[in-house]
Amino acid sequence: MTDRRRINGPVGATIPLVFEDVEDYEQVATKAARSRAPNAVRKMYLKTGVTPSASGSAYLEIETSGKGGVSGLKLSCTVYGPRSLPRSSPFSPHIILSTHVKYAPFATKQRRGYLRDPAERDLGSHLEAALRGAIIADRWPKSGVDIIVSIIEGDQDRETSKTQGDEAWDIMNALSGCITVASAALADAGIDCVDTVAGGVAALVRDTADSSPSIVVDPIPSEHEKILASCCVAYLPTRNEVTNLWYKGDLPASDMELYTKLVEKGIQASTNANRVLLECLGETVN
């Protein structure tokens, strides 16, 4: 699986250095607690039309948690199409959607390769499911559209050690950002959609070892002692419909209410993102 077409970086995983600054030592050691209210999402910046050569494009940035050395989420999405399908492909009465999600090699603590790894492919599948519900596919027969999302910065805290936090949870935030940014880029490209879809994340977290769990929206994994369960929702606000739901965690099955609340909060986070999305699209027009 080596990629011969590019000059690759060093083989194997690189472990970033952790500098133990004496003054900051305390700060590093103690976990940064969440400063936002449980219902508050982080501020985000969204702009469409950033890539002139693409049919549609958008850029999304979510603010950092305010602490130095912590990267926020930075995503860029380009949409190519609708365009004709390659000659070899069979007739399609619908638009063929293909989604690619790729972390930049430097987006996360662990360097990513140039080839898409299974996690990135998986993200692509989720994104596709989320978008497919939103677009009106039969408006564009025999056409294809490529949606490419690059994760430039992966919303990770450089100063947490490897054992703290878990990338498995970060990926939820990344997906929700991917959905929102891709939705903006689709609207920019003029592809028919039933509604604007946006992503939102909610999680059931425990802040200290013995406190009772609580639900927060837009969680930053490094801010919490343990994440028990997390869900990412892609939501169409005017139709009140969910196009993609991804939940993982460990909840007692007997407690349906907990699950329902989690999804509700996810929808709430998605609605917040949607407000930003609509405002951004409105600005594009004027």
Next chain:
Amino acid sequence: MASTQHALLSPAELAYLHAALSLTPPIRPDGRSPAQFRPLVAETGILPGTNGSARICFADGTEAIVGVKAEVERTRGGYEGEIVEGGGAEEVVTDVNDEEKKGESDWVEMTVEIPGLRDDDATTAFLGAMISEALLADGGFSRRLWINRRFHWKLYLDILLISPPLSYPLPLLSLTTHLALLATRLPRLKSEGDEDPFFDDDWAAARYLYPRNKKDGKTTARPPVTLLVMAVGNNIIFDPAKEELAVADVALAVSIGEDATTAATATGDDASLMMDVDSTTAAAAITSARNLRLLSIRTIDPPSRLTPSGVPNATNTAYGAATTQKQPEARTAEAEAVEGVWRAPRGGAKPLVMAALVHKVLEKGGIADEVLDALHAVDLG
């Protein structure tokens, strides 16, 4: 992606299927009741060269084999130089508390092989991610692979679909994996503490990965299972066949796990302790309150969105007065739905419908319970 290996069906068939499945009670093409699974044939321990294996096949010839192989691997420390170099062995043993027995997700490697699909296909990646995600959801699974602070078991799970997928293979693969893991045994550790591990070469003494109750030979904790459930109209349908999935309004894959007791998870009871769990409480746990855990939910992109829509007779140009129409192939205009004409659904699903699907899986005495009961009955050889 996930389910785009779509069944080619005509609009008339799709309209018929959708109508039949929307009835109360729904009429499924093969006559099953909404919650009925296709009958399957299962066996375990079919591959002597593995630590655990299972095979499941459906009547239509769809067949899956799972083999589990375990290897001893040196645990990589968090950072260079952090690797614990064993001090006094005795001391270490007492020191290891359960919190420290933390597993890593990369201790499990899973590959899914589906004939006719490239291994970098999105479907394969999606299926693999879904099954491993459920397995690793609570971290409790990888803890079972802990040997000592310097070594762990690395588990290779190879999931093979033997026949081309006649229906969405997720439930089949998940059930087979479940059985294979139940049948998986690891050699008994003879070394102590953090020294280089060596094992009992007597296979009969090997321990089950999911320890069993000594009395009835049944396991207490169980690996997760993933169930495929879909909704058409007001009906909730389990284990959909390919043509049923083709008219689904929404489809979910729900993974559930089962814990021995609540206490066991809370304190992170380790495997060997569970072996010796008082058999009466364990038996009670099985019979009375099954402790189900909701581990993962994923939306399966329903292939219905990619189906060809039908043309109502009123606008069908091949219907009667074709010549009077000026544009014979003008694109079908937006119109209200017409009865008997298939329209590919747009948009997503109402949150309430999704919640109902999940509830149906999880409710007490619900489908998850019954599936686990049935799997319980499989002879684990």
Next chain:
Amino acid sequence: MPVTILAPKAMRQDYGQADKQNISDDSDDADSSNGGAELDYAELAKADAEGHTHKRPRIAGGDFEIVTPGEVITDDPQWMRGHGTYVAAGTTSIISSVAGTITRTNKLLSVRPLRARYTPEVGDLVVGRIVEVQAKRWRVDVGATQLASLPLSAINLPGGILRKRTETDELQIRTFFAEGDLLVAEVQQLFQDGGAVLHTRSLKYGKLRNGMFVAVSGMGGGGGVVRSRRQVWTLEAASGGGPIDVVLGVNGYVWISKHVETPEGLVEKTSGITNLDESVSATMYSSQNDRIGPETMREIARIRGVVTALVDNGLRVDEDMVMRGYHEAVEMAMVSSVGADDIYLGGERGEQLAAVLTAV
């Protein structure tokens, strides 16, 4: 219980007593004369030395004889070789090239494969699915090794038989049949390579709607759809299901649908060619289903269950078997705990049904 999990069983002995008899005969011989497994090899070696391959004394056997590829069927020169056999150069032995049952027609020896794809023959009634639309023809999946083709000139065009084909028909070819559409047609012509050309130039052929499709293996050795007197018939369904059409494509594709008045039926009621034309065009290429009652849907599903149960249990599928199976299934549902609504015929219930049918 929603899930039935069965333990694996040994393979079914489908191919009757004759085969078993042969095997036991062979071993008896070996036991009596030489008494030991190794002596089988000696016998083989002897046969080889004489220039023959090992062969079982088969030709005079019963109806079901299974041969495998490479097995000598006979070296008697009086036989002629047919499908599924070949003659090695320089010998007169007829050798099987497939695994299947021997059939003899006069002096012609052929082997019918146990499992094979459908081989089209002129005049076959087939159910097919459009997989590709080309400029002047469709490519149709009929379960054969190759896609069949249906030329635009071989269909009835809306507006009547007398209408001339125009260029606009070519441009709107997709409005007649599009990808995924199901149709019933007849094999009109065969190419050298086995590819079939279909036609739907009869009112009983054309696009299918109002029903359900099921694919079973056709033309197999034991089970599946067999060529028979009638491939299409209408039955009056039990418990208010109304009339139901069953189309058993020779290729093993089956269509079960609510019976709609056929244009032929309308001919009797109406008079004159123009009316006929209108009624033909009205339904010919429609993809809109009529209103179908739940009782009809239930009975359609039950018939589908009967067909799959027959195939799963290695029985032939023809009008007689389907009708008997259907009546039996209705009976079974009556005594079932769930009642007449119970239409499930999978797994054990299917075996039960097959057992009843074969017992008669």
Next chain:
Amino acid sequence: MASSSSIALPGQLLGPASKFQPGPGTHIHQSNLYSSLLGVVHISQPAKAPGPTKRLTKITPAPAPAELPTVSVSRSGVSEKREVLPEVGNTVLCRVIRITPRQAVVAILICGDTVLHAEWQGLIRVQDVRATEKDKVKIYESFRPGDIVRAEVISLGDQANFYLSTARNELGVLLATSEAGNNMFPVNWKEYQDPETGVSEPRKVARPY
């Protein structure tokens, strides 16, 4: 809904389906019309005279029982980049890519008044070149690679091509280059002439407006 130049976002309610007809860029959901694009809302009153009118909208609804105003959302004015899919009945401008005795393969450049960014391929079959004497048409006497042709879309065609026709007077070659490499001018309905060499070449000439 009175203003004809308001902005709509995807998913925005435009009005009940009983009052308007859906135009391009809109869709129906639960008897209401919603926008499906980010663009400007247009409401066009129905033409007074029923019958085959020049189509302004891209989607012709089936002959409507009662003529309702058509509401549509268009990308024009919102973004330079907008893509439309050529549709049956559209007039397109295209460039001839290659010719064979049976057909001319073209690249569609402009559809209606929209410049296309993507490459859509079209096909002019020999029988669609002109309306009369179809059997005498020769492709090489009608088109040459490089010509700019005005044509009408007559079918969505197969997986790769739209089928185009030039079988009307105003359709055909608009710009042609001679073998010497000079721009030519039309001299009659079937010839272009090179102003420098004076050599004329056969073409299916579009009638100048």
